[in-house]
Amino acid sequence: MHRYPSASALIGATKPELPVMAVRPHAAGRAARWFIENFPGDVAYAYKANSSVFLLGALYGAGIRHFDVASLPEIEDAATIPGAHLHFMHPVKSRTAIRRAFGEFGVRSFALDSEDELRKIQEETGGSRDLTLWVRVAVAAKNSKIPLERKFGITGAKAARLLVKARQASKELGITFHVGSQTVTPDAYIAALEEVGKLIVKAGVVLDRLDVGGGFPSLYSEAPPPAPLSAFMRAIATGVEKLPVGNHCRLMCEPGRALVAEAESLIVRVDARRGNELFINDGSYGALFDAAHLSFNFPVKLVGRPVEAHEAFTDFVLWGPTCDTVDHMKGPFRLPDQIREGDYIEFGNTGAYSRAIASRFNGYGAYEEAILLDEPMFTMYGPEPVEQGEAEQVQA
Numbered sequence: 001m002h003r004y005p006s007a008s009a010l011i012g013a014t015k016p017e018l019p020v021m022a023v024r025p026h027a028a029g030r031a032a033r034w035f036i037e038n039f040p041g042d043v044a045y046a047y048k049a050n051s052s053v054f055l056l057g058a059l060y061g062a063g064i065r066h067f068d069v070a071s072l073p074e075i076e077d078a079a080t081i082p083g084a085h086l087h088f089m090h091p092v093k094s095r096t097a098i099r100r101a102f103g104e105f106g107v108r109s110f111a112l113d114s115e116d117e118l119r120k121i122q123e124e125t126g127g128s129r130d131l132t133l134w135v136r137v138a139v140a141a142k143n144s145k146i147p148l149e150r151k152f153g154i155t156g157a158k159a160a161r162l163l164v165k166a167r168q169a170s171k172e173l174g175i176t177f178h179v180g181s182q183t184v185t186p187d188a189y190i191a192a193l194e195e196v197g198k199l200i201v202k203a204g205v206v207l208d209r210l211d212v213g214g215g216f217p218s219l220y221s222e223a224p225p226p227a228p229l230s231a232f233m234r235a236i237a238t239g240v241e242k243l244p245v246g247n248h249c250r251l252m253c254e255p256g257r258a259l260v261a262e263a264e265s266l267i268v269r270v271d272a273r274r275g276n277e278l279f280i281n282d283g284s285y286g287a288l289f290d291a292a293h294l295s296f297n298f299p300v301k302l303v304g305r306p307v308e309a310h311e312a313f314t315d316f317v318l319w320g321p322t323c324d325t326v327d328h329m330k331g332p333f334r335l336p337d338q339i340r341e342g343d344y345i346e347f348g349n350t351g352a353y354s355r356a357i358a359s360r361f362n363g364y365g366a367y368e369e370a371i372l373l374d375e376p377m378f379t380m381y382g383p384e385p386v387e388q389g390e391a392e393q394v395q396a
Contacts, residue, residue, distance in 0.1 A: 001054065003371045007267050007346040010370055011304030019282040020267040020368045021355060022346070025058035028263035030381050032062035035259065038233050041251025044068045044087055046214050047078055049256030049352045054371065055263050056081070068214075068254040072097045079105045089176065089211075089254065091136045091152045092117060098124040111136050111176055113154045115162055122169055133170040134211055135163050137177050137199060139192035145182035145294065153177065155195075160203035167205045174209030174252075175199070182257060183215040184226035186235035193239030200244050207245045212236055214254040218261035219378040220298060220349055229258065229380055257352035262376040264351030267303065270343045276316050278335075280345065283320015283327040285361040287354035288347070291329040292320075299348040299377040300333045312337040322362035348377030 004010040007022060035043045044066035045059055051074075060081060067078045070090040075097075078084055087109040088101050101107035102125045112118050113136040125131065138153025154162055167173045175196055179188040189212060200207055217226035240251065266287045272279040284292030291298055315332030316339075335345065358365050 001369060001371050003373060006372060006374045007265065007303040007344075010267065010372070011344045014368075016267070016269070016368050018366055018368045019269070019286065020370055021052075021287065022265045022267055022370050022372045023052060023054045024263045024265070024351075024372050024374075024376060025054050026373070027376050027379070027381075028055045028260050028351070029058040029062040031255075031259045031262065032059045032064050034229070034381050035253070035255055036063045038230065039251070039253050040233075040237065041253065042066045042085075044085075044211075044252055044254050045259055046254045046256030047074045048356060050260040050264065050355050051077060052264070052355060055260050055351070058263070059259060064259075066252065068256075072100060075101050075105050075107065085109070087111075087132075087134075087252075089134065089136075093120070095120055095124050102128070108132060110134065112162075112166070113137075113152050115165060118162065118166055118169060129169065129171055131170045132172040132174060132209060133166040134174040134176040134209065135159065135166055137175055137196065139177045139179060139195055140188075141180035142183070142185065142188040142191060145180070145184075145296075155199075157202075159199055163199070163203040163205050172208040173205060174211055175207060176211035176213060178213035178254075179215040181215055182217050182226075184217050184224075186227055186232045188215065189232060189235045190239050193236070193243065197243045207243075207249050209250050209252065210240065210243070210245065211252040211254065214256050214258075216253075216255045216258035217380075218257050218349055218352065219380050220261075220296065221378070226380075258380070261349045261352040262379050262381075264355065265372070265376070266347040266350045266354065268345050268347070270339060270341055270345065271321070272341055273339065276314055277319060278316050278333075278339065278345075279319045279321070281321050282364070282367075283318070283322065284329065285320065285322055285324070285327060286358045286365050287350055287367075288318075288320065288329055289357040290353065291318075291331075291347075292327070295330070297331060297333070298350060300335060301346050301348070301377065302336050302339060302343060303346045304344040307336050308338075321364050324362070346377075 046068045066085045068089045089111040091113040109132040111134040268280040290296035314337045318329040320327035
């Protein structure tokens with residue numbers, strides 16, 4: 001993997017034909033260190049966010065040892081990481097996935113949100129009680145970009161009954177929830193923890209573990225910015241203090257976006273311009289899925305040639321390379337007015353989910369890769385020197 005001081009240096013040296021996934025391992029390592037130092041429990045990386053070996057290496061080098069995995073292929077991959085603790089947090093799993101996770105990969109940590117799922121886990125693990133069972137409860141999404149409570153989670157009397165049954169079937173009982181992806185205000189965690197407290201009282205169970213899930217935000221623009229991550233930590237600490245649990249209850253969180261969004265950017269080429277519409281060589285079927293389907297307005301800048309001091313800026317809409325009209329990113333994306341065919345654009349902070357979602361539809365979806373040593377366009381953590389060892393790969 002070649003290293004460059006910046007995206008402009010990469011363009012100047014290579015003029016890439018394909019889009020480039022530009023990795024900044026030092027940004028992932030910095031984010032992981034912040035969470036480990038500031039979250040009062042286990043930090044489990046949400047594996048689905050980005051499985052680049054360079055970013056996994058940086059997370060591992062920073063001290064991440066817990067991983068939230070959601071499928072058998074993720075387990076097979078993550079199991080190669082030395083000393084990894086895997087938590088199978090998908091609430092609905094196939095019997096084969098449960099059986100192989102338990103028997104072949106030593107997974108003992110499983111999420112569930114129904115009595116049917118509890119029965120499957122018991123049957124496919126041979127009735128083992130050497131389990132940590134996490135009951136996924138549904139909580140309201142507040143100020144999140146992607147609410148997640150509709151598909152998974154249990155509430156009320158059903159949740160209390162499931163907690164009692166899971167308590168009887170496990171060595172450790174936990175509750176897990178998710179406030180929604182890219183949650184920008186801490187009050188979502190405060191409300192969720194209040195609901196968890198009521199549920200513990202209703203069920204009358206002793207809780208060993210509490211997983212506050214993911215949802216921690218990344219920074220994509222200057223206005224309006226999300227609350228600082230320290231405010232989320234304070235809100236969680238305050239909410240946990242009010243819970244009817246003892247000091248033995250161990251906390252966990254599942255950051256994905258917050259650990260890797262800043263650690264990758266996407267560099268694309270402009271293949272045509274029509275007015276304020278730009279046709280670029282990646283799009284909604286590639287690494288810009290969120291820009292097309294979830295209206296993420298990633299930060300952008302022209303790279304590879306200087307922008308004149310007097311040059312005006314224009315709001316552009318973008319078209320991806322496929323023949324599908326869904327391949328459209330409405331933005332607006334603010335770029336120099338004189339941008340033209342052959343220029344290159346860097347999309348900042350694309351490290352979360354972009355790589356994972358990209359497909360080969362219509363023959364596109366191939367990428368070059370490079371490591372960049374400069375800072376992300378926006379950061380929640382503040383710059384620090386790049387350490388040479390932070391891009392160390394985890395050997396499979």
